[in-house]
Amino acid sequence: MTELITTDRPTAQLAVSVNGLEKNYGDFQAVRGIDLSIASGETFGFLGPNGAGKSTTISMLCTLVTPSGGNAQVAGFDVVRQRAEVRRNIGLVFQDTTLDGYLTAERNLRLHAELYGIPRGMVNDRLRQVLDMVGLWDRKDSKVSTFSGGMKRRLEIARGLMHSPRVLFLDEPTVGLDPQTRSSIWSYIRELKQAEDITIFLTTHYMDEAEYCDRIAIMDQGKIIALDTPEALKASIGKDRVQIHTDDDAAAIAALADQFGITATVAEGAVTFGVERGEAFIPKLFAEFPLPIRSVNVARPTLDDVFMSYTGSTIRDAETTVAQRGRDAMTMFRGGRR
Amino acid sequence: MTSTEVRLPVAKVRVPVRTRAGELRAIKIVWQRELIRFSSDRLRMLTSLTQPFLFLFVLGSGLSRLTQASTGGLSLRTFLYPGILAMAVMFTAMFSAASIVWDREFGFLREMLVAPVRRSSIVIGKCLGGATVATFQGILVIAIGGLAGVPYNATIIFSVFGIQLLLAFTITTFGVMMAARVKQMQSFMALTQMLVMPLFFLSGAMFPVSHLPAWLTVLNRIDPLTYAVDPIRRVVFNHLDISPAVRTSLDPGVTWGGWHVPTLLEVAIVAIMGLIMLGVAIAEFSKTE
Known part of the structure; x- marks a missing residue:
């Protein structure tokens, strides 16, 4: 009723x-x-x-x-x-x-x-x-x-x-x-x-x-x-965000996919992916990862992560892309007028 | 400092539905803002003063050395006076209209355009404001008329005041109409230069409008400013002590194919043009993306 x-x-x-x-x-x-x-x-x-x-x-x-x-x-x-x-x-x-x-x-x-x-x-x-x-x-x-x-x-x-x-x-x-x-x-x-x-x-x-x-x-x-709600959105991801710096990002992404079944992307200059219970995953990563890792960062989900999980990029990267698109459009425009 | 501690009860404002009184209030405040802006701008007041002086006394006195024979003893300053008055009013009116372009650039126009009042109220307020400011300029030139040999006489003062008020309104609506389309100050200024100078030169402000080459006659007759300068000149010349021959040569009046256009029609032309342009300006500003 x-x-x-x-x-x-x-x-x-x-x-x-x-x-x-x-x-x-x-x-x-x-x-x-x-x-x-x-x-x-x-x-x-x-x-x-x-x-x-x-x-x-x-x-x-x-x-x-x-x-x-x-x-x-x-x-x-x-x-x-x-x-x-x-x-x-x-x-x-x-x-x-x-x-x-x-x-x-x-x-x-x-x-x-x-x-x-x-x-x-x-x-x-x-x-x-x-x-x-x-x-x-x-x-x-x-x-x-x-x-x-x-x-x-x-x-x-x-x-x-x-x-x-x-x-x-x-x-x-x-x-x-x-x-x-x-x-x-x-x-x-x-x-x-x-x-x-x-x-x-x-x-x-x-x-x-x-x-x-x-x-x-x-x-x-x-x-x-x-x-x-912000809470529900963060909960909907449920994963912690891990960022690692390596010397070869492409190889690192491939290795993550092969060995852990994780899909990672490059965001803010680091290989970024989400895992449940990040603090438990890190020792395992260090033990089994084939490439040298220079640094690692684990974070609880933030709205940035929510944004990233829905759009595939962080908001800062997305803005760079928009700015880049704008510049491309300008170049095309000028090119077209020549 | 107890005053800052006072917590006023929340004054719950209910904005009333749109009424005629509300529209009038909006017109009034937009008009008032123009006056406040003008009165706080000392530099603008000063420049608006110097220009007519420059034209009237430097140009008028300088050129009169060449023209003494042809003006039949009348001072060139007196002849030029109606034109200079029209020009002063025109420049001030255009400048006032330009403020709408500034308002757009500085964002304030948006505050006015989102208000729950008709766009026409905003445009009318703006046009009346510009016209009032331009009228101040006109009054100033009327006040110095004596220095140009124009007698101080109630008929002259009131008729000239009326005509220049109308002219101020029409030119402001013209500028506001332009400002609806031209969105950058630089372009607006360039356009003003491009339009105002020809309007001024073609209007007969600087020469009698009879016996002109055919092409100039045509251009002169389609210049709206002609119909503001001519009545002012007629009013002034009505009160001058000059021979009929000089009168006909210097104040021939505007003719359409030999027919003398009566003063009332001339004034009506200025008024009607103003109303038409006001309509266009309102339509332009009422559009949304």
């Missing part, structure tokens, strides 16, 4: 609902049919290398880009047919700053309040509240152009919250920030979760940040290839 009740009223409960969403740019398929359901109050992480289609997906959910196929509802409103309603119910923090550097922090927020039609009587209270939340109240009269990268990001988060959105979209909220600022941004986000009843949808390519999410989706080449 309880099953029935929860499934009976899905749209009212869901903050974000996505069905077969697609986006093509000419021949290039940026997003290739994704499905998602995000419950109200959830912190949902979108994980993947640059160029995986995360930002395009967010842009579609925020009504900035029209989907080529499929449909999506945010806060119960359709992102194509009810753009204004969607916009009213979402807050946005983009990868690149969208603040007016010539204006003060306070003016930026007041401008936002006017654009979003926040009732005049509430603006002062809300302004104080969001600026306090991100620790910028004492800087409200400073021009935004004098702010550091971390302060700007905090101000943008505050601005995104001004109109009490039901869903807050954060596109790479910590990219380009130093580790200390990154962690302070995260503590603001966690505080925010407690202060406001809000759903957070964020993208990141920092694996450690994905750990803060209730659920994460791993996206690669326009598709969602895994979707679960």
Whole structure:
């Protein structure tokens, strides 16, 4: 019976609902049919290398880009047919700053309040509240152009919250920030979760940040290839990650396959593979492996490993490939114009 | 420091559904932002001051040594004045419109475009803002009219103010329409140079528009700026104490195949062009990828 009740009223409960969403740019398929359901109050992480289609997906959910196929509802409103309603119910923090550097922090927020039609009587209270939340109240009269990268990001988060959105979209909220600022941004986000009843949808390519999410989706080449809680995803691999450095990687991979029946790949410059109970496997490896091993490293599963087991490369390698693809495309383009 | 310790109750904001009042509020804030930006930019205010002075007094005084005989005793500065006014307004308006390109480059345009208001409100606010800033410039040139031999007279001041306000709006919508398509500042500036100078030179700001070679007559008649310069000149010349012969030679009025285009129609042309371009600009900005 309880099953029935929860499934009976899905749209009212869901903050974000996505069905077969697609986006093509000419021949290039940026997003290739994704499905998602995000419950109200959830912190949902979108994980993947640059160029995986995360930002395009967010842009579609925020009504900035029209989907080529499929449909999506945010806060119960359709992102194509009810753009204004969607916009009213979402807050946005983009990868690149969208603040007016010539204006003060306070003016930026007041401008936002006017654009979003926040009732005049509430603006002062809300302004104080969001600026306090991100620790910028004492800087409200400073021009935004004098702010550091971390302060700007905090101000943008505050601005995104001004109109009490039901869903807050954060596109790479910590990219380009130093580790200390990154962690302070995260503590603001966690505080925010407690202060406001809000759903957070964020993208990141920092694996450690994905750990803060209730659920994460791993996206690669326009598709969602895994979707679960961070714990469940890590448990789904079940294996420890072993990396060995040898003088001949190809021979080492062959030897691992022959003698232990293990499929290994080269990642981050080392022969990498997963085994159960890694600490017990190492003595056996040293005893029976035919090649000299220069160093060895065993690690419990991390989200990096999850990413690797689903995509066959680490997120850093995947990014290199994307960058390389971009350069290749540029070369081809220039070649073609010559 | 007790103030920072105060924990305000969570002010739960409910953003109201889209209303006309909400759209007006959006228009107003976009307009206000243009004014704040302009008033905090001292350098821009200074440059907007120097340019008309340069044209009016350096060019006007210098060239008058050549033209004394043909202006029938009228100072060349007085003749050039309407054109210089139009030019000053035009440059400022284009510069204001360029701010939309800056906004795009610095990302702020996105903040405005994702707001739950009509795109038309954003575009209208931007155009009105640009027009207001350009009008400041116009007022400045009206204020120095005395130095160019233009009498201070309520009719002149009000009519000239009205025409230049309209011109400021139309040129801003033109610039905003361009900015919808031209996404880089460098290209926008290049385009401005390419379009504004010919518009200015063809408009009759620097010469009477009768007895021109046929090709120049055609170009002059299709230049929208012509229909802003000519009424300003007529208003000014109405209040000058000059002989009818000089009047006809210096202020012949715009003709279409021998028919004198009435002032009201000229002003209407400027207004209608502005509205058409506003429509195009709104359509351009309402598109999504």
